[in-house]
Amino acid sequence: MKRLAAAALALALIAPLAHALEFRSVKETGVALYESPSITAKKLFVVSRYYPVEVLGTQKEWARVRDATGGIAWIPAAALSTQRWLLVTAERASVHASASDTAPANFIVPKDGVVELVELPRAGWVKVRHRDGSEGYAKISDLWGL
Structure with missing residues (x-):
């Protein structure tokens, strides 16, 4: 009985993760x-x-x-x-040359602006593209739509 309860609990915890x-x-x-x-x-x-x-x-x-x-x-x-765009939810999002706060900023996107998703996020950063074609890395905490 304990095993059944443990299995049910494990399934309840895992099921939400399976739905992307x-x-x-x-x-x-x-x-x-x-x-x-x-x-x-x-x-x-x-x-x-x-x-x-x-x-x-x-x-x-x-x-x-x-x-x-x-x-x-x-x-x-x-x-x-199916093209993925991300909304800037921070006051502004700095888009850097590489995935680092110390990298130079390629461009800034104001709140409620959008950028296109280029690559899936890694280590708190995501590669994005501006509508003008400029690319760089933004912090995922500044964006919505991931």
């Missing part, structure tokens, strides 16, 4: 997010191109998403891209 977060980005400017999965539903707000969202689930042609503020809404699934 799915982040996507909005494909075009001016896409509405809705209260429910219908174009006749109340529009909650409009988002810009590249805006990242976390996909919580899907229902036919709709995706239920969460934004960086924790707000939950519905968006037409066709409006989402």
Whole structure:
């Protein structure tokens, strides 16, 4: 009986780790997010191109998403891209030549700006690209969408 309880507890602790977060980005400017999965539903707000969202689930042609503020809404699934963009949540994000605070800053991105994910994060840093093509490394603590 103790083994069964221990196995159940282990499964309960591991199961959430098995479900990977799915982040996507909005494909075009001016896409509405809705209260429910219908174009006749109340529009909650409009988002810009590249805006990242976390996909919580899907229902036919709709995706239920969460934004960086924790707000939950519905968006037409066709409006989402697999291209990954990250939102700057800090006052500003310095993007460095290498993954180090002492490396020169290539550019700065202000709060609510976006950068494209180039490589998966390692050791607290992530390689990103600006829309102008400039690349570098930003601290993951300054970004949302990973």
